[in-house]
Amino acid sequence: MTHPSSRPPQGRTPLRTVQVLGGGSAGSSVHVRSLTAGLVARGVRVTVCAPPGLDDTYGFTAAGAQFVPVPRRTDPVSVSALRAACAEADLVHAHGLHAAVRSALARPAQTGRRTPLVVTWHTRAHAEGARAHLLRLLERRVARASSVVLGTSSELVDRARSRGARDARLAPVAFPAPRRPPAPAHDDPERLGHKARAELGAVDRPLLLAVGSLEPHRGYGTLLDAAHAWLRLDPVPLLVVAGEGPERAALQRRIDLEGLPVRLVGRRDDVPELLTAADVALLPSRWESRSVLAHEALHSGVPLVATAVGGVPELVGDAAELVPYGDSRALASAVERLLVDPGRRAWLRAQGLAQAATWPTEDDTVAQILSVYDELTEPLR
Template structure:
């Protein structure tokens, strides 16, 4: 195991870092909290610049970091507030593309190294896609180091002109054990009853109801499941602009599916489902995929982005946009308990090989050390 000093070298003050977070996905926000906790424990001063609601949800101050509320906006007042927070920093670490842009603007003229972690990629078409490329290029070329959470994000940063792009070690903060839900009223049987799946298979997808999530293909696949006995129930947890469109399809086509809205109990829901489905057009280190494998729930996912390298042989992978292949994989797994058990075993084994939180902090500290030219912190 790599040991990281909990105190700065003799005669040196503690390294001062600013972590910049935008609106923040669940994955990037949880990562920043985990990273802040590890850095603080190792004697690093951490300031997290994020919207006020992010600190309420993720508790950066609870792990010893200072929180400076900065809106996600790139307006002059927000950039000025961010610049003030970064004024005495030894290094700034932005998480996400838009956070990277705001950090780039805030650090203009300052000799402060910038690290940017690309946790995911934005989705845009037409003129917005051109603007997105320009934004990616500016952030990639400004950052001293770009850390990508999947190999294709590292390649994307290099194509956009990054001077130094590397694969990030990103740990999944360990979820609660599903066999021991925090709330006794959220036992698997009670959750299945609440969702209407006491005597039928329960399938789950989680994520914002956006176009790139592939829920249109998922509903196409659900038509095939109606011939099964009993008919599986698909639940989709999340909110987004496509809710009305998806709900109309479910009703008009009488599909065995329910939109259950945004949920704060996904870890508990995982204890209740038979299969997890991830039909997206692109994913990096999907938190849902990691949680499913970590707790041993069979996963069917599209072979896109960082998913194949993340899951290895521990999931059923299908092409994006192929409703028939998705439906066939689900039907095959539901009819083959032995293969489901094999996937569970493989999933737990695959998850055991992912970076730990200590390894994630150690990698980040080594990057900080390079850029600040301090004595080794790792």
Template structure:
């Protein structure tokens, strides 16, 4: 079987999943071509796990669509990841009967006229795809409402931990990381994600006002980059908030290992990598009850309504005051993580879909 995986390169969860999926498919004898921007191959090393890589820019201009169409020639099946990559693939496969599998990892966000444009793209992709795989039940329901003829819940595992080389002894690493961040003798709260409106960091800064009254005052560390960095930094300075922006990091596992509580204040999340890594690491998580988060974490996190800064702040304070509750959530997190699909199970499920769509049907 020859498959083509199409990736736009803008979604970290999608890129990590495609690399894991590619490695598993190649190991099972499937020929894989990954169509993605050059920087995506540099980041995820698709060629290093045995795939062919074809550079296809993220744009949907005729040149990119033509390059994608050529790469898909002769494929038994094409699998596109994310909305924009899926739309380009629909254009590239126009007039062909090649089965198209689409995976949706998250909702697309925009305001004003662009929001309408994204809804049009969703409908076009959902109706054209042979199968839409959604990473949460909410995304599956959305695909069905949008016109998908076949929408299913996808098994998507969290690939290996995002970590940097570290000393063998984690007990030595924790104080070192805390010292580097400036969290000696005070609680450390960690949030990770792009600095965008949908991440809810404005609500997080509102909540940080309440934490200033604690003794000692917790330090909030936000790891990530994005268009809101300037706005958030101004608020932190003007309001004298105990918050640090540390930019994009490749040692998230180390940061979590040093944290007392992980924070996820988003307006929407599907299978949040931060939530998964926090539960794997036994780090208590305070998150908003949105999207796929309740389904993902079960009873292994403190869940609060989105946009309620008081509820978010109070949940963190309760955890900081209750070591027993933090330990309980850590134990529940490990049990919950054990219910998630492994990388092998994820590859097996996707391959079963591929076989279903490519095997000849009896007359």
């Protein structure tokens, strides 16, 4: 369906934008795919620059963009490849810190001035020692080079301002609600949930679900600590972790050595179906802005236990059980209380659906970002 404002005003050429992804995290990639579809529907020309292979995963071309594969930040040719892609752009929009650093170097000059650079900070990196100092320098460089910094949470907006951003604004991104493939008439949601539980080995026991890359900042060590407490429950709940990453081997060793009721199931394409089957979703991260799992859990009416970090409290409001980061006892206790209290679980389901209804829609997000683009490019057009 064509958006009513999809045609540019008479006598004006379509706005040409370049969307730049660095590592291509799930959250930023899903957002760029959604943004691309909305911008194209409004008559904007979109080029997506991202690591090779991401177009197959997220469908930028299918959404109407031109896709330019650009090597990841460690590749020395990435800046030159990006410079060529940005040569004719009216505006460059980078998603993430490292994408922004390269975009600031690659964007062309327009009649004596730099092409406007919009940067969305979806999350923040974590580092210690010398790397932490380097990280602050990079953040300062990006903040000062940007025409506008968009933060997906209030904390990120404050961080951008503290790093010297001239213009930093709150711009919460909208992720699509979980989309499930149509099921045969005989496959109702309850039956599908039973099938998923049977596959995972949780037919007669509670199912807990965590989703995300297996990296230190995700808090899975704390989650395994909490799993010790669940060994004394009857029945013992099964914790399923969907995701891949460098911590997998270490986590699996702990699971095997300590006999924990945990399954690492790797990267999955059926997370919405797993959520449908789960009794509780878990988000134990050290820091999150607008977590994809939190979005999907609340949209699906699945009770969520999450750490009270970053943008999580702002995102979920009263619709989740919040615990301190790194506190395995608090995490274990919150889960145990939910498992024995169906009334509380039902209340959280209802609160989650109500909270999700307050979030900006994909159309809202596109409209806000497009207004920023118009503001920055009007003098040039």
